Amino acid sequence: MAVNSTRQLPSDLNQLLSITRYDIFKHLRSRRLVAIFIIEAIILALMLSLPALLGRPYPTDPTEFVRNTLQFTFTNILIVLGATLFAGDAICSEFQNRTGYLLFPNPVKKEVIYLGKLLSTILIVFLVVTVWYWVAILAGAIVTGGVSTLAIESYGLAVIYAIAASSLGFLISSILKGSTGALVLTFFVLFMILPAFDLVGTLGGVEPVPSLTYQAGAIGNIMITPYPQNYVEYANATTGIPFNIYFFYPTVASSVAVMLGWILVTNLMAIIIFKRREMVG
Amino acid sequence: MEDPIVMEDLTKDYSKGFRAVDGLNLRIKKNSFVGFLGPNGAGKTTTIKMLTNLLTVTSGKAYMNGVDVAHDPKKALGAVGAVVETPEFYPYLTPTETLQYMGALRGMSKPEIATRSKEVLELVKMTEWANTRIGKFSKGMKQRVALAQALIHEPTVIILDEPTSGLDPRGMVEVRDVLKDLRKHDYTIFMSSHLLNEVQEVCTEVALIDHGKLLAFDTVDALLSRVDHKRLEVRIANRVFGEAMDKLRVFEGVQQLNIVTENQFFIDFKGGDEQQAELLLKLQGLGYKIVSFKESGLALENLYMSLIKSSR
Numbered sequence: 001m002a003v004n005s006t007r008q009l010p011s012d013l014n015q016l017l018s019i020t021r022y023d024i025f026k027h028l029r030s031r032r033l034v035a036i037f038i039i040e041a042i043i044l045a046l047m048l049s050l051p052a053l054l055g056r057p058y059p060t061d062p063t064e065f066v067r068n069t070l071q072f073t074f075t076n077i078l079i080v081l082g083a084t085l086f087a088g089d090a091i092c093s094e095f096q097n098r099t100g101y102l103l104f105p106n107p108v109k110k111e112v113i114y115l116g117k118l119l120s121t122i123l124i125v126f127l128v129v130t131v132w133y134w135v136a137i138l139a140g141a142i143v144t145g146g147v148s149t150l151a152i153e154s155y156g157l158a159v160i161y162a163i164a165a166s167s168l169g170f171l172i173s174s175i176l177k178g179s180t181g182a183l184v185l186t187f188f189v190l191f192m193i194l195p196a197f198d199l200v201g202t203l204g205g206v207e208p209v210p211s212l213t214y215q216a217g218a219i220g221n222i223m224i225t226p227y228p229q230n231y232v233e234y235a236n237a238t239t240g241i242p243f244n245i246y247f248f249y250p251t252v253a254s255s256v257a258v259m260l261g262w263i264l265v266t267n268l269m270a271i272i273i274f275k276r277r278e279m280v281g
Numbered sequence: 282m283e284d285p286i287v288m289e290d291l292t293k294d295y296s297k298g299f300r301a302v303d304g305l306n307l308r309i310k311k312n313s314f315v316g317f318l319g320p321n322g323a324g325k326t327t328t329i330k331m332l333t334n335l336l337t338v339t340s341g342k343a344y345m346n347g348v349d350v351a352h353d354p355k356k357a358l359g360a361v362g363a364v365v366e367t368p369e370f371y372p373y374l375t376p377t378e379t380l381q382y383m384g385a386l387r388g389m390s391k392p393e394i395a396t397r398s399k400e401v402l403e404l405v406k407m408t409e410w411a412n413t414r415i416g417k418f419s420k421g422m423k424q425r426v427a428l429a430q431a432l433i434h435e436p437t438v439i440i441l442d443e444p445t446s447g448l449d450p451r452g453m454v455e456v457r458d459v460l461k462d463l464r465k466h467d468y469t470i471f472m473s474s475h476l477l478n479e480v481q482e483v484c485t486e487v488a489l490i491d492h493g494k495l496l497a498f499d500t501v502d503a504l505l506s507r508v509d510h511k512r513l514e515v516r517i518a519n520r521v522f523g524e525a526m527d528k529l530r531v532f533e534g535v536q537q538l539n540i541v542t543e544n545q546f547f548i549d550f551k552g553g554d555e556q557q558a559e560l561l562l563k564l565q566g567l568g569y570k571i572v573s574f575k576e577s578g579l580a581l582e583n584l585y586m587s588l589i590k591s592s593r
Contacts, residue, residue, distance in 0.1 A: 007434065009359050010388040018385040022374070029373040101368035102430065105333035106386045107358040279335035
């Protein structure tokens with residue numbers, strides 16, 4: 001066995017792709033991916049067969065077909081679940097499970113490790129969202145004979161939201177010590193805490209523009225024609241409502257801009273934290 | 282030529298002001314096998330973590346093959362293989378896949394990884410489990426895979442942190458055999474341990490550390506020649522009696538007496554071979570019927586204990 005000291009190290013990009021490849025193995029061999037596909041399959045099967053089971057006609061408009069099949073609530077839950085399961089413990093598990101002792105002493109920059117793992121998570125959530133949308137879009141094409149461009153735009157927004165939600169999961173995972181805590185916090189931030197801020201803002205008449213979950217509303221809104229606009233129902237003595245009720249709808253442009261902002265900011269913060277984090281204990 | 286491992290005033294402070302490594306200066310020469318000895322909490326693992334970029338350095342420098350680890354970890358760790366603590370593996374990968382992963386990160390080609398994987402798995406006696414997922418492996422098996430991944434890319438420097446820790450006696454012997462085998466090659470090896478017999482058995486040089494400070498650094502032979510502190514175990518056919526013991530206590534070189542049973546006692550003794558022979562005669566002269574008179578423990582252990590004692 002000769003010692004080889006002359007080997008050229010691969011570029012950062014090659015190392016990033018290696019990390020992505022082996023991290024995808026993790027997802028492909030995990031029960032989490034199987035579980036999320038089972039959930040997807042059950043909901044899609046139910047929603048696609050429900051009109052036939054109830055003896056009602058299927059919509060003839062492809063956009064309406066996709067909107068009725070997917071429902072924004074289900075799409076949102078699926079993306080939150082995906083971000084939780086595939087991003088929530090991506091970083092902290094390396095510390096908690098001690099696999100970092102294997103990976104980190106390698107000649108690889110920490111930001112490369114981070115980006116490689118992020119890319120693998122993005123690819124997996126992209127796969128989950130793609131299956132979800134394209135089953136509905138193709139079923140709609142078969143039933144209605146047309147493909148909805150608005151559904152495809154909604155799909156694009158859903159992919160951006162999935163990346164932003166995963167990035168938030170990576171940030172939480174970079175900060176927290178334990179996997180369980182990171183998974184639970186990611187889920188609750190996306191499913192309850194941010195929506196609670198959205199609700200409070202709306203009740204107070206303040207449009208929650210910076211909120212990720214508020215901006216994700218565009219995923220469902222885009223399939224409504226015409227696109228809904230903000231409005232207020234003013235306090236009215238005759239109807240008995242003692243306060244104004246505000247209805248806010250993010251525009252597609254603000255939705256894309258804010259979600260991209262979340263992707264950028266959360267990942268920058270997460271990389272800084274991950275680079276400074278030490279393998280203690 | 283640069284020494285492959287250099288530590289200059291290396292210091293690590295943890296939160297609450299605890300200093301784990303305190304101005305450590307150490308230069309490890311090429312092709313040496315250095316044992317890094319110290320009691321629990323001495324700063325061994327912290328030092329190794331700083332060398333492998335798992336911890337940030339508070340002050341001072343750590344160089345691997347002439348490159349500052351803190352400044353350019355990728356370049357510094359390029360020709361380094363490391364087993365730090367007992368690493369866990371990705372349970373969904375097999376040893377072969379793990380080696381492919383680590384090899385790819387090191388820039389090895391696929392045929393090269395395939396050839397080297399076979400070699401290193403054979404070396405650590407894991408060929409039989411090459412394609413079984415690691416999730417089901419015992420600690421000893423994981424430790425052997427850890428050694429394999431540290432060797433896959435033919436590093437010039439190998440850093441091992443208590444490589445036999447937690448292994449059963451058979452596992453320890455197997456890993457030590459692997460370590461002895463590594464000595465035949467052109468590696469520079471830096472291995473922490475608190476097992477003195479292990480270090481004495483496999484290392485050519487020893488660095489002793491306590492409270493984060495270097496106490497001694499020399500070849501094993503040179504350190505052993507410095508040992509004049511011994512613990513002697515004496516077994517007698519008759520009984521220990523007080524008057525003779527009092528006379529023994531004041532004999533030259535006797536530091537302490539420790540009576541274990543009425544037929545056995547230990548003497549902490551400072552002196553060379555000549556004085557030790559005199560001591561035996563003295564014991565016989567005092568009326569003891571000597572059954573056995575021998576050094577207890579390893580010479581290195583005695584040196585270790587005296588250095589640790591004097592550093593505290």
